[in-house]
Amino acid sequence: MTNNKSRPGLAIAALSLGTALNPLNSSMIAVALVVLREHFSLDVATVTWVITSFYLASAAGQPLMGRLADRFGPRRLFIFGMALVALTCAIAPFLPNFALVCVARALMAVGTATAYPSAVVMVTELSRLANLPPTRPLGRIQMATTSAAAIGPVVGGLLVSLVGWQALFAINVPLALIALFAVRQTAPADSGRESGRLGQLVRDSDVPGILAFIASLMLAMMALLNVAPGYRWYLLGAAVVIAALFAGRELRFKPPFLDLRLLGGNRPLLLVYLLFVVFSGVYYFAFFGLPQLLQEAGHYDAGVVGLLMLPLAALSVVVTPVTVRKIEKHGVRPVLIAGVVVLAVASGALGILTVSLWVPVVFLLTALMGVPYGLVSTASNQGLYVSARPEERGVAAGIFQTCRYLGAITATVLIGVFYGPGVNQANWGLMVLVMLGLSALVLVLALMWRKPAV
Template identity: 55%
Template sequence: MNPRRAGLAIASLSVGTLLNPLNSSMIAVALLTLRDAFGLDVLTVTWVITAFYLASAAGQPLMGRLGDRFGARRLFLFGMIVVVITCVLTPFAPTFWLVCAGRVSLAIGTACAFPSAVALLHPITTLSGLSSPRLLGRLQMANTAGAAIGPVIGGLLVTFLGWQAIFWVNVPLALIALAGVRTFAPVDHARGRQPMRTVLSDSDIPGVLTFTAALVTLLVFLLGITQKPQWTLLAAAIAASTLFVWRELTTRTPFIDLRMLSRNRRLVLVYTGFALFNIVYYVVFFGLPQYLEEFGDYRADAVGLLMLPLASLNVLLTPFAARFIERRGIRPAFLIGVGWLIVAAALLSLLTASVMPLVPLLITAMMGVPYCVVSIAMSQALYSSATRESAGVATGIFQTSRYIGAILSTTMLGIAFSDGTTPASWLEVSVAATILAVVLLVLVSRWRPVTQTK
């Protein structure tokens, strides 16, 4: 494989990789439109976000395992086909819950991309002789840029074409990724056929179901905690969590290898820190558009433009952040990035005094810096902390940490905005985000490179 062919393969994989974060963020500026279109309240409409993240959280490790079993290239192509079919059909859904079902299917399709792309890096670098860190950096840039540019693209699409367009836009992108990977990526090795019973057993379906049940029941409980707490749901969440832990500790092929995690404290710090970071980040990512549209009376396209500094800074700073980490190390990047995040979270409170364009522009610019730096540092810390043998599964769990953080952020927003999107409720969000950012700083300061461990 020549370098040009390898570059085209990575470019195609990058297009597929950005679809999941792109769809996780485009929806942020469509919430008010969906509420009006289907006559929903603020708590109900968040399920269009939650459904996507629940499916992504459970799907990433599972897709990584299926890619190892059936071939990363095959899984990637399958995922892009699912995306195309889903995004052609969902815009015609007559009910909100069918839209949520479409978001679940979209999450499953896009969840195939990142684990497959990481798995394909090894054969691509082996055949082409290119540097794997450089190619990995391109995938990371696509993964972070996809989420950053989502509100800008989503705002324009929703304003001029309606909420349906945030599904349609995926069709050409998925087709480009599918054609590119099919043409340029190395073919999977031949694999022996296995009985369906063996495939299902090794996929740990009970583990996936109990994990999802625990997340869903806990989330529904938290969403209703400010009104009439459903304690039976909390009990169900605890029971499902207990069953999940028991299943993962006793099965031969666990969905999430808890024993592996218990032996790798550095990896646990990465997962926990990444989940915390995404709570803070997505509270702003989902909360700010709602606040600006409802309280500030901005149109969706205007909100997308106000989020533009976040996208542009993320793209511009990614090469510099990667170079800084290469020269100075991961830990300094952690400390600088999270320190900046604390300042940015504290500045959120400025929006309680004014929603004039300059204020949200300042805030989104401030958030763009830590999103770039901390995201890349977390990715590098993951690959530094994970063993080669468990890299695929570790990558899937890493993505699950992202979605758990995003799910919890929607829960926080649902609770804070339950009585209306007002300056008082936004102040609650700002204080909570700042506190969580401080906790994150304490946590990442405990992470050490492997060369410094005893």
């Protein structure tokens, strides 16, 4: 049944706003680390937990929220998530210690993690009501997330300088409430979802499987992030053991949290995941590695570096609607392949920075890197949608977002390895070679991908 108050255009806008909160809060916090250190008297290693807690909760929460959207309804889950964000962020500015601030960041991450899977699940119905192809609302959601990541440091810098770190939480309260009430009033009602007694629903929810999935993923990411120096391999070993137990349970339990047989049999979806992990690694090599090079080797002020990185995100936003139109005309695969070719060219061009860090050169190269980000991320998003079965799109979208975090964290670890001997142009050159190798792997995966037969 459809809500007779449904207004698909406003619903898509509200879903886009909710989806933007995760990347916005992921990037805003970067400018508050120094202020948080001073406020709570922390060392450099401890303050990074405000970022790590958000990453871990987001990565683990996305697939779980996606499964809940598939089972109980995307509209209902989105409203719950935005309510959790608003409540958490209303309390967070008054928390007395840093540990509670990290808990608030984790809860905020869980709340914002409901938005993207819910939006993907609702796309089919909203596009039908708006008489649009699904590519359009998916493209608008992609633009919102990209824009939010781009403006996050700018907005965060203004809020911290004018108000303080507390404003980074407070700003989410009105944004989450606007998204909540707009979706409640304009989105179609959930239909065909599970209902019944709470006890039965819990028994059918594969709680041990869910807990094992979250534990294995969080332990693996903690190992990658090296949050407990000296225990990395123990954490990784525990993650592998729990993942094996999880797989064994999921193959026996009915209905499983993750249907591994269906997932393993969906080759196009698996290729999208692998492609997006590797592509995200290439992108975050530039996104995280280049600012350090410009500050350390180029001796540019942090504010100048922020401006020099802005074209990367700005061009990706501009490219997204163009990409959507090309996908509607030519299909996902040709656009995806073209985007990966541009990715390889842009990655190779970054090698110019081994000989020159002149501002106009940096500006042009960051703008060039924004083009494949808009192309590949948008095409991957569309590839996910057509590869996943309709009843599995929520959890599929959640795993897709986790792939982004895996790529970002892997890039961060490798950047630490390459920059370990020193942040200089020679080591940047080695990173460019790795980016080229990864771009070649993305191209192979893009060539292997085919849209599933209807």
